[in-house]
Amino acid sequence: MGTVPAGSTSESDVDPVALASGIEPEQALADRQALIQLCLYAMDRAHSDGVAERIEKGLAAIGVxxxxxxxxxxxxxxxxxxxxxxxxxxxxxxxxxxxxxxxxxxxxxxxxxxxxxxxxxx
Missing domain, CATH: 2.30.22.10 (Head domain of nucleotide exchange factor GrpE)
Structure with missing residues (x-):
């Protein structure tokens, strides 16, 4: 492999799971954002306070x-x-x-x- 061109994303900026799976960084970010929106949708509609609390704690663990x-x-x-x-x-x-x-x-x-x-x- 060669050097990383200036201004491009370095491997240290990329999720190692996404990198190992061959997913492009932009796609990994889009997938993360879609999953966050899905979690918010589910949390808003959860009939159980425990389920909503668990989703909220899971989101907090990833910075949301x-x-x-x-x-x-x-x-x-x-x-x-x-x-x-x-x-x-x-x-x-x-x-x-x-x-x-x-x-x-x-x-x-x-x-x-x-x-x-x-x-x-x-």
Whole structure:
């Protein structure tokens, strides 16, 4: 084998299982992303809390983490407002009261924004 051309993917950047199986790095990445989406779909529809928890733990083991921003300031760039709940406490206004549907991030890439309920005084 020769040297790796500058700017190309080196063998150290490639999943060893994909490399051993002859799968191209781009295909391995596409397959990973498809499996993550399938897991999120299954988790959203799981009838058992134990099954959903197991899927979430499995995803976390590969760098895909749930986002539940309860108590954080609502940020429309990172959160999707699913509803509002009234409060008389001015300090809570604009704060996430509850996560309705968790979001997910793959390392530092947002896969799905969390759907949240936000405190409002109106």
């Amino acid at each position: 983490h749930a986002l539940r921003p309860d108590g954080a300031r609502f940020d429309p760039a990172q959160h999707e407002a699913g509803g509002a709940v009234r409060t008389e406490d001015a300090r809570l206004e604009g704060t996430v009261a509850e996560t309705e549907v968790p979001g997910f991030v793959d390392h530092d890439r947002l896969l799905r924004a969390p759907v949240v309920t936000v405190y409002t005084r109106r």
